Amino acid sequence: MVAVFRLAPPEAIEILDQTLLPFEEQVIRIADVAALCEAIGALRIRGAPLLGLAGAAGLALAASQNGPTDKDLSHAARVITATRPTAVDLGLRAGDALELALALPVDERAGALWAYAARLHGDRIREDAAISAFGADLLVERGSVLTHCNTGELATGGAGTALGVIVAAWKRGRVERCYVTETRPLLQGARLTAWEALRAGVPATLLPDTAAGSLLASGAVQAVITGADRIARNGDTANKIGTYQLAALARRHAVPFYVAAPLSTIDPNCPEGHHIPIEMRDGREVGGFGDHRWSPAGIEAYNPAFDVTPAELITAIVTEQGVIQPPFTAGIRRAQSERGEQ
Ligand code: MRU
Numbered sequence: 133m134v135a136v137f138r139l140a141p142p143e144a145i146e147i148l149d150q151t152l153l154p155f156e157e158q159v160i161r162i163a164d165v166a167a168l169c170e171a172i173g174a175l176r177i178r179g180a181p182l183l184g185l186a187g188a189a190g191l192a193l194a195a196s197q198n199g200p201t202d203k204d205l206s207h208a209a210r211v212i213t214a215t216r217p218t219a220v221d222l223g224l225r226a227g228d229a230l231e232l233a234l235a236l237p238v239d240e241r242a243g244a245l246w247a248y249a250a251r252l253h254g255d256r257i258r259e260d261a262a263i264s265a266f267g268a269d270l271l272v273e274r275g276s277v278l279t280h281c282n283t284g285e286l287a288t289g290g291a292g293t294a295l296g297v298i299v300a301a302w303k304r305g306r307v308e309r310c311y312v313t314e315t316r317p318l319l320q321g322a323r324l325t326a327w328e329a330l331r332a333g334v335p336a337t338l339l340p341d342t343a344a345g346s347l348l349a350s351g352a353v354q355a356v357i358t359g360a361d362r363i364a365r366n367g368d369t370a371n372k373i374g375t376y377q378l379a380a381l382a383r384r385h386a387v388p389f390y391v392a393a394p395l396s397t398i399d400p401n402c403p404e405g406h407h408i409p410i411e412m413r414d415g416r417e418v419g420g421f422g423d424h425r426w427s428p429a430g431i432e433a434y435n436p437a438f439d440v441t442p443a444e445l446i447t448a449i450v451t452e453q454g455v456i457q458p459p460f461t462a463g464i465r466r467a468q469s470e471r472g473e474q
Contacts, residue, residue: 134159137177137185137253137289141246142196145189149176150286154327164197165190165208172215172222175318179287180361180397181256184221187212188252191229192245200241205233217409218370218438220362220399225252253289259394259452260290267297267357267392267450268304275354276309277301278347281372282324283359283392284332293359293392295328297450302334310336311353313344315372317417317435341374348385356382360393360449367443367460368405369393373436379445388447395451395471398464405440413437 134157138146144161151174152158160176162168168190171177177186194200194208209230213223229248233241271277277298281287284295291299301307310329315321322338329336339347347353356378362370369375369391382389402408415433420426427433449456449463453471456463 180219181288184225187226189249195242257290262452264296264300268300271301278311282320284328357390376439392450411437
C-alpha cells in the first residue's frame with residue numbers, strides 16, 4: 133500500500149486520498165493550510181489519531197508555506213482545529229505544536245515543527261503496536277468480533293487501534309471472523325475497513341448497520357471493539373455515529389464492548405460525554421453518496437458524525453499503557469498520572 137501519510141518537508145504533506153478508496157490509491161500533495169483544511173473537512177484524511185498527526189504537520193506546513201510569525205501560526209492552529217470539532221487529537225496536537233513553536237525564535241520554528249510531526253508519527257506507530265498487543269490479550273477465547281467505522285492504518289498512520297487489536301488477535305489464532313458494519317452515511321466500514329481487513333488476510337464479513345441487532349442476537353459475535361474520537365474523564369466515549377447503538381445491543385446480548393484508543397484521546401478537560409462537541413455534517417451526505425442521489429431534493433436530514441456511548445456500557449478501554457477497567461474515573465486518573473510520570 134502507498135503511504136497513508138508522509139511528511140515531505142519543507143514543501144508538503146502527502147496523504148492517500150481516502151475518499152477514492154477502495155478503488156483508487158491516489159496520493160495527493162498538500163502544500164498549504166487551506167488545502168489541508170479542505171482535505172480534513174472532506175475526509176480525504178480522517179480518523180482521530182491520524183487527524184492528530186495532520187494537526188501537528190499542519191503547523192509545520194504553516195510555518196514553511198504560510199508564515200512562521202505568532203500571528204500566522206495562531207491563525208493556522210485555529211482554522212485547523214475548527215475543521216472537525218469532535219476528534220480531540222486534532223486540536224490537541226495543533227495546540228501542542230503551536231506552543232512549541234511560540235517558545236522558539238521565528239527562524240527556528242519550521243524545522244522544529246517538522247521534527248515534532250515526525251516524532252509524533254513515530255510515537256503513533258509504537259503506541260498502536262502496544263494497543264494491539266494489550267487488546268489481543270483481552271480476546272482470550274477464539275471467536276468472532278464486530279467492529280464499526282475504520283480504525284486501521286488509514287485512521288492512525290500506525291497499525292490502527294480497534295482494527296490493530298483485531299489483526300493482532302487474529303494472528304494469535306483468537307479471531308475467527310471480523311464483522312464489519314458498513315458505517316453509513318460515509319461508508320468507512322464498507323470502503324475502508326473491508327479493504328484493510330482483506331489486505332491483512334483477516335476473514336471479514338460486511339453487514340448493513342441495520343443488521344447489527346440481528347447479528348448479535350444470533351450469537352455469532354463474542355466481542356465488539358471500536359475506536360474513539362474523544363473520551364471524557366468518566367469514560368463516556370464519542371465515536372462514529374452508530375457506536376452507541378452497538379454498545380447498547382452488546383449489553384443486551386451480554387457481549388463485551390471494548391474501546392481501543394491512545395491515552396491522548398482522553399480529554400482531561402472534559403468531565404462527561406455531554407460536554408463533547410459533536411460535529412454535524414451536511415445533510416446531503418444522508419440523501420446520496422457523491423453525485424448519486426436517492427432522496428428527493430428538499431428533504432431535511434439529521435446527520436451527526438459521532439455519538440456518545442455512556443461509560444456504563446463499556447467493558448474496558450484499551451490504551452498503549454494497558455487496559456483501563458471500570459470504574460473509569462479512577463482508572464483514567466491513574467493512567468494519566470502514570471503517563472505524566474513517564
Ligand atoms: O469521521 P471519521 O471517519 O474521521 O470517524 C472516524 C472514527 O469515528 C473512528 O472510529 C475513530 O476516529 C477512531 S480512529 C482509530
